[in-house]
Amino acid sequence: MTTEYAQLTWEEVRAADKDRVILLNVSATEDHGPHLPLDTDAVIGQAILEGVAERAPEEVFLVPPLPYGLNEHHKDFPGVIWIQPETLLAFLTDITHSLAHHGFRRILLLNSHGSNHPVLDLAARKTVIESEVICVAASYWNLCKDRLRSLRRSSPGGIAHAGEMETALYAHLHPDRVHWERAVDRNLHRPASRFFHLDLTEGGGRAMLMRWWSEESPDGTMGEPTQADPATGQQFLEAAVEATTALVREIRALPILPRRDHH
Numbered sequence: 111m112t113t114e115y116a117q118l119t120w121e122e123v124r125a126a127d128k129d130r131v132i133l134l135n136v137s138a139t140e141d142h143g144p145h146l147p148l149d150t151d152a153v154i155g156q157a158i159l160e161g162v163a164e165r166a167p168e169e170v171f172l173v174p175p176l177p178y179g180l181n182e183h184h185k186d187f188p189g190v191i192w193i194q195p196e197t198l199l200a201f202l203t204d205i206t207h208s209l210a211h212h213g214f215r216r217i218l219l220l221n222s223h224g225s226n227h228p229v230l231d232l233a234a235r236k237t238v239i240e241s242e243v244i245c246v247a248a249s250y251w252n253l254c255k256d257r258l259r260s261l262r263r264s265s266p267g268g269i270a271h272a273g274e275m276e277t278a279l280y281a282h283l284h285p286d287r288v289h290w291e292r293a294v295d296r297n298l299h300r301p302a303s304r305f306f307h308l309d310l311t312e313g314g315g316r317a318m319l320m321r322w323w324s325e326e327s328p329d330g331t332m333g334e335p336t337q338a339d340p341a342t343g344q345q346f347l348e349a350a351v352e353a354t355t356a357l358v359r360e361i362r363a364l365p366i367l368p369r370r371d372h373h
């Protein structure tokens with residue numbers, strides 16, 4: 111049986127193993143510096159899920175991805191398509207409730223755009239409460255942070271947006287679409303701050319302030335794209351695929367627990 115949910119017939123859905131983990135990538139369509147295309151987050155997120163499907167073909171279904179996200183703060187850059195958080199939350203929970211309605215019990219919302227993280231977390235929580243299935247939200251870089259730290263060449267702040275990691279990943283996946291000659295490092299790391307940290311391997315810091323992107327970066331880049339290379343991109347991808355596959359297997363092993371109303 112295919113891992114592509116949309117290629118199943120309705121009878122195949124009816125007969126399918128409902129403990130396969132449904133994988134949904136949520137990303138964004140937005141500026142990624144002068145050197146990367148608008149679809150960077152979408153390409154990376156789906157590549158990770160395709161890697162998981164290759165490793166665990168009997169354990170997952172990939173539903174069609176959502177290439178839009180929470181990024182109105184990017185709209186000073188031409189090309190950005192943004193979704194309001196309320197819309198995104200409602201859209202995501204409509205998808206998860208649909209899947210639960212058809213009997214699927216385990217869902218992973220895999221985020222590949224930083225600002226989606228809190229919305230996906232809420233969507234997973236709402237799904238658990240309202241549909242009573244297991245629904246997990248995760249951003250891929252959080253799943254493989256340690257590995258990213260050991261593979262990286264850039265300094266702190268170098269992996270944020272269109273920086274070393276995304277540029278390397280995209281260069282590995284589609285070398286012909288990266289405009290290396292336009293890549294400029296914009297490392298906005300503030301070593302003096304105790305709480306703010308832009309680097310994704312630091313989880314974005316202990317406190318969160320998301321400003322207008324154009325206030326912080328003159329060309330959309332935050333990080334060190336010149337440190338990127340396709341070979342490291344392949345290793346970043348393997349790290350993300352390995353960690354996401356491990357997460358999928360943990361989700362499959364989670365018991366479905368009964369509720370107890372103690373009124």
Ligand SMILES: [Zn+2]
Nearest residue numbers: 150151272276
């Ligand atoms: Zn990105």
